[in-house]
Structure formats: C-alpha cells, structure tokens
Amino acid sequence: MSAASGQGYRGWAGIRRAFGTPSAMTLALLGFGCGLPFLPVASMTLSTRLRDAGLDLGSIGLISLASFFYLLKFLWAPLIDRYLFAPLGRFGRRRSWLLAAQLGVMLGLGALALTRPELGVGPLVAWVLFTSFAGATQDSVVDAYRIEVAPAAAQAALAATYTLGYRIGLIAGGAGALYLADFGSWKAAYLGLAALMALPVAATLLGREPVAPEATVQRRVDFLGAFWQPFSSFFASNGIALGLALLLFVGLFKFPDQVIGVMAGPFYLDSGYTKADIATVSKLYGIWAGIGGAFLGGLCVAAFGFRRMLFVGALGVALSNLAFLLMAQYPSQLWAFYAAITADNVAQGFAGTTLVAFMSSLTDRNFTATQFALLVSLANLPGKFAGGVSGYLVEATSYSTFFVLSALTVVPTLALLAWLWPRIREAEAG
Known part of the structure; x- marks a missing residue:
C-alpha cells in the first residue's frame, strides 16, 4: 500500500474512523469469532482443563497436536478462494464459507462441553479435531473477506478493528472460560463460549458479501x-x-x-x-x-x-x-x-x-x-x-x-x- 493510498487510514485517527464504518464493526465481530475458539481448542484453556482433570503432562502435550488444523489451513485455502460452499451458496462465496465455519465452531464447542476427559480422551480429541478445522477455516475466510470488503487504503484500519475483536475473543476464550470453570464447571464454560459464537454468526448474516477482486495475472481455472x-x-x-x-x-x-x-x-x-x-x-x-x-x-x-x-x-x-x-x-x-x-x-x-x-x-x-x-x-x-x-x-x-x-x-x-x-x-x- 502506497503512502498516498494509505493517507487518512493511518494512526489513531484512522482507527477511530474505521470504528465508525459498518465494515469495521463487522470485522470486529468476525475477529471476535476467530479469537474465541483458539484457546479452548488449541492452547492454554484446553491444556488447563486437561491438567485439572488429572492428565499427565506427556498426554496433554500429545493431545494438543489434535488442533493441528490451525497450522495447515493453507492446504484448503485455495478451495475457499475459488469456490463457494454450495449448501449455503445463496449467501455468496465468502459468507457461505463463513457461516459454515462459524456454525461448525459453535457445534464443536457445545460438544466439547459434554465430553469428560477423565473418562477417556477419545471423544474429546475427535471434537478438538473438528472444532480446530472449523476455526482454521473461519480464520482463512475472514482474512479473505477483510481484503475484499474494502479498498487497499482501508486495510490497516480494518485490520486494527479485527485485531481488537480477536483479542477480546481471546479474553472470552481464556479468562472468561477459566472464570466460569473455577466458579461453575468446564461444561458451563464451553457452553457459554458456544453461545457467544452467535455474535459473529449475526455479523455474517447482516454483513454484505464483498465483490471478488479482479485478477492481475492469468489464473488457471x-x-x-x-x-x-x-x-x-x-x-x-x-x-x-x-x-x-x-x-x-x-x-x-x-x-x-x-x-x-x-x-x-x-x-x-x-x-x-x-x-x-x-x-x-x-x-x-x-x-x-x-x-x-x-x-x-x-x-x-x-x-x-x-x-x-x-x-x-x-x-x-x-x-x-x-x-x-x-x-x-x-x-x-x-x-x-x-x-x-x-x-x-x-x-x-x-x-x-x-x-x-x-x-x-x-x-x-x-x-x-x-x-x-x-x-x-x-x-x-x-x-x-x-x-x-x-x-x-x-x-x-x-x-x-x-x-x-x-x-x-x-x-x-x-x-x-x-x-x-x-x-x-x-x-x-x-
């Protein structure tokens, strides 16, 4: 992005301006949805839950590998770039994938709430695999959505609102889940997180479908x-x-x-x-x-x-x-x-x-x-x-x-x- 194209969207003034646009609010809520499931399925919230259930450190480390889809999302990102998700195709190429991924995260977090790792980790690992795949897909689609929903000059400002939403999602998935687990139960914590996924789902339903960017190179079809x-x-x-x-x-x-x-x-x-x-x-x-x-x-x-x-x-x-x-x-x-x-x-x-x-x-x-x-x-x-x-x-x-x-x-x-x-x-x- 050139200096000229970025003028008016840099610094604090650009961030304040971005917060006042519908696209910025959409990106903040989508960022919240991306940050929310990460810790409960791929990092510290999950490992804390497993330790609290009495699992040994070696098992906790191995179980953490079940979230590897977050590391491999580039493998199916080209399909997300090229095609729409047919069952939800009426929402458009980007929003069809977003809705599918968000609903998958919601389902996965709800299912994880009902698992009991102290009785066996098989179901938990399966649902961590499912939820991490849905969460990684959501991340890829949101990155593409952010690029296409606004001109290049606005990208820095929209990235700022996305980052703020993502961090708030991390707070909910980290501190929020731990508070609920400490004063209630892990079941209540994960069910609460599943319910919060309704916010990014609403943002996807109410947001506009971006116009696909024009290619500047010859693409193979x-x-x-x-x-x-x-x-x-x-x-x-x-x-x-x-x-x-x-x-x-x-x-x-x-x-x-x-x-x-x-x-x-x-x-x-x-x-x-x-x-x-x-x-x-x-x-x-x-x-x-x-x-x-x-x-x-x-x-x-x-x-x-x-x-x-x-x-x-x-x-x-x-x-x-x-x-x-x-x-x-x-x-x-x-x-x-x-x-x-x-x-x-x-x-x-x-x-x-x-x-x-x-x-x-x-x-x-x-x-x-x-x-x-x-x-x-x-x-x-x-x-x-x-x-x-x-x-x-x-x-x-x-x-x-x-x-x-x-x-x-x-x-x-x-x-x-x-x-x-x-x-x-x-x-x-x-």
Missing part, C-alpha cells in the same frame, strides 16, 4: 491451478533459495514462544496458582499487555522499518521466556506472575506486529488469502510440533531447565536473519 499458482508465484518472485530461507525464517521466528505454549497452563497450576489467578493475570491482564506490545511494535516498525525490528522482536520473545524463572523461584507469588506475564505478552505483541508487517511484504495480492494462510501456518508449525513433546522434556528435567532451553532456540533464527539481512533491504524500503 482448473482444480490443480487453484492449489499450484499461489505457491509457484511466491517462488517465482523470490527464487528457490531465498524463498525457502524466507519460509524457514517465518517458521522459526516465534519458536521460543510456541514451544512453551502448551506447558504454560500446567506450569501455572503446578506453581500454586488458582484458575481464577490464571484468568486474571494471564488471560485478562496479559491480553491487554499484548495489545500494548502490538501497538509498540507498530510504532517502531513505522519509525525504523521491519528489518531491525525483526531482530528486536526475535530476541525479545526468547529472553521473555527467562522471566518465567521468577515464577519457578517464587511459586504462588502474584508479583512474579505479573512480572513474567508482562515480559512475555509485551514481547509477543511486539514480535507479532513485526512479523505481520514482514509477512505482508512477502505476499502477492493476487493470492493474498492463500499465501498469507501459508505464512501464518509456517509461523506456528515448528513450535507446535515441539510443544507436543514438551511435556516429556519437563518431566525429564524441570520447568526451569525447559525455559532456559526454550530461550536458546532463538540462535538459529538470529543466524538466519543475519544471512537474510542484506537480501530483505529492498522489501523494507518498499
């Missing part, structure tokens, strides 16, 4: 072309060697944070904190700390460009893992919990904004939905698989050793960034 062209375009633009290096860097960038994600909930419980403490500090205060870090990252990227901020963000994510050593040394102390969560979430927010700016510079607007889905999946894939076996590492060593080792995983990322440094200068300038 066959089934194979729908999958092949977005990927061939990426390597045609960057070359094979640089393209692979860029994809590897994206995959490693958030690895130190991703690798500890599954063990966070069990660590908090094992450190003597109640579910209410976890909800207040990690999933309420922590979300707002993350928003602060995201805005800080945006300001720094605007002032200094994303290349130097990639270095700061990668290093910050790794070093913030060491803050959890405070909690290991001072269990049950709320000040240590707040200190660790502040460091972790500010670093995550900062790095996340920087990574989005970098990934956006890599995408071809002719295949934005598919290429962005690929990059987002790669940004989470390596750490997700490592997180699946992280419980065994903790049981073999200790939480403290685990946090130190996770911080050291930044070394390959920084080495790769050093190689990429002169090769991404031109993209940064643009």
Whole structure:
C-alpha cells in the first residue's frame, strides 16, 4: 500500500474512523469469532482443563497436536478462494464459507462441553479435531473477506478493528472460560463460549458479501491451478533459495514462544496458582499487555522499518521466556506472575506486529488469502510440533531447565536473519 493510498487510514485517527464504518464493526465481530475458539481448542484453556482433570503432562502435550488444523489451513485455502460452499451458496462465496465455519465452531464447542476427559480422551480429541478445522477455516475466510470488503487504503484500519475483536475473543476464550470453570464447571464454560459464537454468526448474516477482486495475472481455472499458482508465484518472485530461507525464517521466528505454549497452563497450576489467578493475570491482564506490545511494535516498525525490528522482536520473545524463572523461584507469588506475564505478552505483541508487517511484504495480492494462510501456518508449525513433546522434556528435567532451553532456540533464527539481512533491504524500503 502506497503512502498516498494509505493517507487518512493511518494512526489513531484512522482507527477511530474505521470504528465508525459498518465494515469495521463487522470485522470486529468476525475477529471476535476467530479469537474465541483458539484457546479452548488449541492452547492454554484446553491444556488447563486437561491438567485439572488429572492428565499427565506427556498426554496433554500429545493431545494438543489434535488442533493441528490451525497450522495447515493453507492446504484448503485455495478451495475457499475459488469456490463457494454450495449448501449455503445463496449467501455468496465468502459468507457461505463463513457461516459454515462459524456454525461448525459453535457445534464443536457445545460438544466439547459434554465430553469428560477423565473418562477417556477419545471423544474429546475427535471434537478438538473438528472444532480446530472449523476455526482454521473461519480464520482463512475472514482474512479473505477483510481484503475484499474494502479498498487497499482501508486495510490497516480494518485490520486494527479485527485485531481488537480477536483479542477480546481471546479474553472470552481464556479468562472468561477459566472464570466460569473455577466458579461453575468446564461444561458451563464451553457452553457459554458456544453461545457467544452467535455474535459473529449475526455479523455474517447482516454483513454484505464483498465483490471478488479482479485478477492481475492469468489464473488457471482448473482444480490443480487453484492449489499450484499461489505457491509457484511466491517462488517465482523470490527464487528457490531465498524463498525457502524466507519460509524457514517465518517458521522459526516465534519458536521460543510456541514451544512453551502448551506447558504454560500446567506450569501455572503446578506453581500454586488458582484458575481464577490464571484468568486474571494471564488471560485478562496479559491480553491487554499484548495489545500494548502490538501497538509498540507498530510504532517502531513505522519509525525504523521491519528489518531491525525483526531482530528486536526475535530476541525479545526468547529472553521473555527467562522471566518465567521468577515464577519457578517464587511459586504462588502474584508479583512474579505479573512480572513474567508482562515480559512475555509485551514481547509477543511486539514480535507479532513485526512479523505481520514482514509477512505482508512477502505476499502477492493476487493470492493474498492463500499465501498469507501459508505464512501464518509456517509461523506456528515448528513450535507446535515441539510443544507436543514438551511435556516429556519437563518431566525429564524441570520447568526451569525447559525455559532456559526454550530461550536458546532463538540462535538459529538470529543466524538466519543475519544471512537474510542484506537480501530483505529492498522489501523494507518498499
């Protein structure tokens, strides 16, 4: 997006303007729907529930792999780009997929409310698979919807409203679920989340169907072309060697944070904190700390460009893992919990904004939905698989050793960034 095209949509004035438009409100509610199911099926809320049911750490780590659809959504994103969801086709290409995905999330969360992992994890794993597939599909469609519902000049503002809605969804799926579980039951928590999915469903029904963008390249109309062209375009633009290096860097960038994600909930419980403490500090205060870090990252990227901020963000994510050593040394102390969560979430927010700016510079607007889905999946894939076996590492060593080792995983990322440094200068300038 050029400076001219972005004029009037940047900074706080652009965000305030975006909040006053119907599309912005729609994107805020769609963002809420995307954030709501993530923690209950793919991260800390699920692992906390499983630990609360008495499962061992190794099993919790393995069960977390059932949410892998969030990492592989780029595989079916081309179909979402090309076709409509026929049973709901009267709503249009984008909204038909949105409704199908949202109703799937609602059904999955309701079914998870009725499962009892202490009696067997088979049904729970099946419904986590189903819900993560629906949630990942919803994410891909919303990304495409955001791109097509407004001109390029409005994208930054709409992304801001989407992000705010997404973070509020995380609060509901994290802190809200934990509060309901602590004062009621896990069944009540998941049923409440299922009911909240009515908000994004209403936004989809009331929102307008966007006009599909005009292609600036010749698209193949066959089934194979729908999958092949977005990927061939990426390597045609960057070359094979640089393209692979860029994809590897994206995959490693958030690895130190991703690798500890599954063990966070069990660590908090094992450190003597109640579910209410976890909800207040990690999933309420922590979300707002993350928003602060995201805005800080945006300001720094605007002032200094994303290349130097990639270095700061990668290093910050790794070093913030060491803050959890405070909690290991001072269990049950709320000040240590707040200190660790502040460091972790500010670093995550900062790095996340920087990574989005970098990934956006890599995408071809002719295949934005598919290429962005690929990059987002790669940004989470390596750490997700490592997180699946992280419980065994903790049981073999200790939480403290685990946090130190996770911080050291930044070394390959920084080495790769050093190689990429002169090769991404031109993209940064643009």
